[in-house]
Amino acid sequence: MSETHTTDRTHPDAENPTDSQDGTQTETGTPADTSRTVSIGDRQIELAILLRAVGLGWLMVVGWLFDGVVGGAVGVAIAGVAVVARPVVVVGLAHAGLLMWIPELTTASSLAAIGLFELGVIAVVLSEPPIEIPTALLTTGFTVVFITSTLVVWVQNGQVAAIGLLLAVVALVGYGIHRYERGSLGLVATETDNNGAPE
């Protein structure tokens, strides 16, 4: 028995459909969000690369400003890791490096250093393409709230309480978003739908 399988795919930017050897007719284009570029002089640079470079450069500058050569060296090391690792891995390593030149949070300058350092970290973590404005805003918002609340609890109630609070809040918000998604997509089964079995 012969079998026919044809596929027709259309991208809004595509102009010329192509026929492949297996009978697949495809119209495709490069996904729009992954190719955001900015012009610097005559050159087109991807926004993600630019954002990551700016973030890593910022980390090096902040490190040099607050801890001299050692801080700058840490910044360079972080940039070196960023070449081969995902941004989220870089974030982890960057905070390990931060321990080296800000061992304690006792002065206003150290708090300022952390604040400036975290700006670079956020820039790096957001540089994972595709870059989206809502993601950037939400990340910044969540981060500010989490850092602030964690540090306050850390100072007032101790380490365990601060970490427990952070993990509990993250779990709660994550589950809440999950339930919101299930409800908004109509995937929450009613008792009638599944004979009373809970979802």
Add this chain to the structure above:
Amino acid sequence: MQPTRRTWTAAAIGAVLAVVGPVVASPLPVVGAAVVFGWILARQLVAVWGFQATVEATTLTVEPSVSRLQVGTDVPVTLTVERPPTAADTVLTVLLSLPPAATPRPERDREVSLAVGETRETTTVLLSIPTAGRMTIKEPTWEICDTHAMFTESFDRGPTPTVTVEAQTIQDLHVGRGGSELSAFGQHPTEGTGDGVTPAELRQYLDGDPADRIDWKATARLSKTYVREFEAESDREITLIVDHRSQMAAGSIAETQLDFAREVALGIVSNAESVGDPLGLITVGDDGLTTTLAATRQQIGYARIREQLLALEPTPAGRPSSSVDLQHPGVTQRLAQQLAGDTTAFGQTLRAFTETATGYVERIETDPLYGAVDYLQATTNATQLTIILTTDRERSQLRETVRAAASDGNAVLVFLTPQVLFEAGELADLETAYGRYREFEAFRTELERLGPVIAYEVGPGDRLATLLSSGRSETASRAAPGGANE
């Protein structure tokens, strides 16, 4: 919503940072954890918005090219997924589900996948179902992934079209009269006369015809007794009486008499459905009626009749008796009972007739096909078009059955599967077979004289052609000088 491995990796990095904080007695790693967790939650929320936009704006269609197909044939099913560019920021994969009875197809052949930015994709899958029945194509399975491949969601949603798979079509079906092919069967009654379902014509008087139907003017003019049939069109019910007794099992494995009768019946059902005629069904097994479906115009009613027809098999030996009670008036039987004690010469003379008649009535009473007609007339008052699909094996019983069906002006169509066309090896002796076919033809025409009756022959066209060809050769050889019979 399920996190991907990528998300779990990020969450693990955040958890390690959170745990390292107390170990090194510094909140700095915890600050890093807050950044990571904030980023994950932000991505989760944005993914949810993307999923919502995709689900709300995406149009999904599942279209079988036909809703009715034959067993063993392929039907293309087209799956089309379309979404506007504003909802194209997710990766969407839709998998077409197949009915459980369908021949399996690899998943890659029955799924469409839209990458970020793609708005439309269509795929066509050949659906092949090896068994008859009504099949539902289940809801397609959606799988959505956000732009960062961090969260996915999957669920079943979409149209569930049904396809009806009918038994194998007889490839060489002949329906006609006297060897002449009928162009179509199951036609709707028309205004004209002729080979329609409501003949309005003069015909010769037959024993049993009521005297008030004799056309005296025609009788005087033609010197023979004629009766007139009247056109009596109305919104009448059509009832199919399908014989599936064990005697309908003759023929090759895939092309028994019942298979041919079924094919004709399915054609009639389709025709009735297309013009909206009320249609009922009675099926007859060895021991009685096996199905009685009242006449209906509803689509589900036609579908039920079709399903019953497709499920019919020749009755096996030893089948339990039907629960339907068959009754027959037995007027002659009562007369015989009244004459039982009569010793006069008149009584004895009459009893000689009733003894034969009593046996005749009992024979009919025990005939399920006759019982089907009896049941039909007892359960409906509407004007009927009765369509009987059976064989000519028991001709005398069939004759009475048709006569009963044609009473009260009801039109009757009889579709006969001639025994001679189905018996194994019968055509080895063509001369004998042709003789038997002529007997059948005489019987068929006799049925047509019983009233508003049209009788058709149904059988394999190639065998009939062979038979008729043999008959023509025989006739030609007889006509030629020095022929075989001279």
